[in-house]
Amino acid sequence: MEKKNLLIYAHYYIPDTASTGQILRELAEGMLDQFNITVICVVPSYLGTIEDKYKTKKYYEEEINGVKVLRIRVPEFSKTNKKSRVKNILSYFFGAMKATFLTGKQDYVFSISQPPILGGLLGVWGKWIKHAKYIYNIQDFNPEQVLAVGYTKSQFVTDIMMWFDKFSCKRSNLVITVGRDLVETVENRFKGKKVPKTVMINNWIDEKEIYPLKENNEKVVAFKKKYGLDGKFVIMYSGNIGLYYDLENLIKVVERFKPGTKTVDNREVVFAFVGAGSVLDKLKNYVKEHHMDNVTFIPYQDKADLIYSLNAGDVHWCVNAKGIKGVSCPSKYYGLAAAAKPVIGVLEEGSEIRCLIEDTQGGLCCEPGEYDKIEENIRWFIENAGKNEITSMGIRGRENLEINLTRNVSVRKYAEEILEL
Numbered sequence: 001m002e003k004k005n006l007l008i009y010a011h012y013y014i015p016d017t018a019s020t021g022q023i024l025r026e027l028a029e030g031m032l033d034q035f036n037i038t039v040i041c042v043v044p045s046y047l048g049t050i051e052d053k054y055k056t057k058k059y060y061e062e063e064i065n066g067v068k069v070l071r072i073r074v075p076e077f078s079k080t081n082k083k084s085r086v087k088n089i090l091s092y093f094f095g096a097m098k099a100t101f102l103t104g105k106q107d108y109v110f111s112i113s114q115p116p117i118l119g120g121l122l123g124v125w126g127k128w129i130k131h132a133k134y135i136y137n138i139q140d141f142n143p144e145q146v147l148a149v150g151y152t153k154s155q156f157v158t159d160i161m162m163w164f165d166k167f168s169c170k171r172s173n174l175v176i177t178v179g180r181d182l183v184e185t186v187e188n189r190f191k192g193k194k195v196p197k198t199v200m201i202n203n204w205i206d207e208k209e210i211y212p213l214k215e216n217n218e219k220v221v222a223f224k225k226k227y228g229l230d231g232k233f234v235i236m237y238s239g240n241i242g243l244y245y246d247l248e249n250l251i252k253v254v255e256r257f258k259p260g261t262k263t264v265d266n267r268e269v270v271f272a273f274v275g276a277g278s279v280l281d282k283l284k285n286y287v288k289e290h291h292m293d294n295v296t297f298i299p300y301q302d303k304a305d306l307i308y309s310l311n312a313g314d315v316h317w318c319v320n321a322k323g324i325k326g327v328s329c330p331s332k333y334y335g336l337a338a339a340a341k342p343v344i345g346v347l348e349e350g351s352e353i354r355c356l357i358e359d360t361q362g363g364l365c366c367e368p369g370e371y372d373k374i375e376e377n378i379r380w381f382i383e384n385a386g387k388n389e390i391t392s393m394g395i396r397g398r399e400n401l402e403i404n405l406t407r408n409v410s411v412r413k414y415a416e417e418i419l420e421l
Contacts (some may be wrong), residue, residue: 006035007103007130008419009096009111009122011089013039013069016046017300019239019331020114020139022204028067030411034419035108038068040099043093047276047300048077055090059099070099079278079299087146093118097125106130108418116142117161120168127171133421136172139203140328141165141185144207148323149243162189163240168197173421176414178203179352181326188326200351201329201418204410207401208336209303212394213311227298233267233385235344236313238306239332246321246368250346251283253374259294263385274298274309310339315381316361318353319346322368329353335402337362342393344377346370356405362397 008028012021015206021041028037043054048074054060060071072095079082092115109132111123120136127134143161146152150338166189169175173185186198213220222232241247254271261269271294273283280297287295301309310316314338318326325348333353336343347354357363364380366373382389 003034003036003285004107004419005105006031006037006108006110007100007106007126007132008037008039009109009119010039010116010130011092011119011128012046013041014064015090016042016044017303018046018114020112021046022303023139023331024112025064026204026206026407027411027414029065030407031199031415031418032066034415036068037066038070038103038106040070040072040096040103042074043094045074045076045088048079050076052310053059059094059102059106061184069253070102070195072096072099079276080281088102089115089118093122096122098208100126100129100149101131106132107420108133108135110137110418113138113140113142113165116140116146117164117168121164124168124171126379133173133418134171135174135176135418135421136168138175138177138182138186139331141182141326144327145244145324148327149321151243166190170194172196174199174417176201178328178331179329180355181351184224185326201410201413201417202405203329203334204277204405204407205331205338206316206402206407209216210307210310212340212398213307217303217308217311220232220311223305223312225273227296229270229272229296229312231267232270233263233382234270234272234313235315235381236272236274236310236319237317237319238274238301238310238313238335239330241275241280241283242330243278244321244324245279245319246346247279247319248286249369249371250291250317250374251286251302253371253378254295255290255292256375257294257378257382259408260291261278261294261382262383265386267268269294269382270305271295272298274301276300277389306335309340310335310341313341314385316341316343317359318343320348320351320368324348324368325351334401334405335358337405340394340398342381342390343397344374344381348376356400357397360396360400362393364402 012018109126345365
């Protein structure tokens with residue numbers, strides 16, 4: 001049987017570290033036995049800077065592990081400067097529209113909800129230009145996400161955003177989203193009438209790349225030594241230090257645990273934040289001003305090293321700001337479950353990841369904004385450090401992942417749903 005052609009619009013793609021880029025890479029590579037795949041994305045630039053070798057031409061063609069990659073040159077940007085970010089995103093959007101003409105015949109067009117609104121519109125464009133079937137993969141709903149964190153106060157702007165994204169949903173042949181609560185959001189948008197065909201497929205992590213390591217693993221030990229974590233009880237946040245996680249308030253909860261706080265098994269408690277993002281400088285300033293010597297900031301880890309940093313944490317945060325239920329799904333959970341780590345969940349009841357944590361009894365959860373309860377849950381881990389119950393939480397998460405949330409299970413579902421159209 002001749003393979004069908006599938007065009008994917010991916011704002012970021014490897015080697016960029018954006019979580020959506022990683023997922024799309026694994027999805028594309030996992031479906032190569034059924035499709036010829038072309039990806040349109042930006043030149044590597046997730047952290048804002050661009051290597052000189054990507055600054056001379058408009059487009060760069062590459063092949064990575066059997067996937068054709070067509071990269072678009074975009075201007076550099078700063079994550080804290082709105083204007084430069086907008087310019088960068090618009091360059092991708094218009095560049096991707098033009099690049100569509102360079103990709104030959106396509107049977108299917110697949111786009112993701114990144115960048116907000118524009119990702120969906122690119123898919124509609126691709127459908128029209130290529131006379132193809134369109135799959136819209138919604139990882140985050142906008143304008144709902146923008147409204148949840150008050151990023152804009154303009155009803156006019158959010159109404160226009162909603163109109164465009166509903167338009168993208170209506171024009172799609174299939175909406176794929178990543179949580180039970182996100183499926184409800186699609187239904188609510190259309191008030192139950194003429195709802196586009198929608199299915200849920202969980203995100204994943206490659207469970208063969210991330211798995212539990214022994215405490216004395218030399219690379220885990222080296223990571224802990226490098227960042228002053230050895231011999232300590234590490235409560236870790238790993239991922240994007242950005243707008244949608246209420247981190248500016250969570251750091252105030254962390255402040256309640258004074259330097260020198262010890263666990264029941266006499267280890268000093270440290271809070272480690274691994275990653276980068278628009279809120280990082282604010283957190284660093286707060287920690288400095290309040291002399292929080294038990295907080296450490298660690299840069300983004302390459303994907304190959306993620307297994308060591310995740311294993312260096314004793315307990316991991318998985319958090320969202322209030323209002324994110326049904327809007328976004330923190331994919332970092334899959335890495336924590338893969339590494340068999342217990343979770344401090346700050347997530348709304350009924351949200352996909354909270355359901356997974358509660359179904360497996362893989363950690364302690366409470367609502368965003370319940371700061372006293374968050375403190376209480378952290379104290380529970382400090383008071384039970386070294387006990388079997390904490391280890392068992394992580395093991396249950398890993399076992400469920402191996403059965404229900406592997407890369408192969410999810411990628412197979414994607415291929416089946418697309419080929420059924």
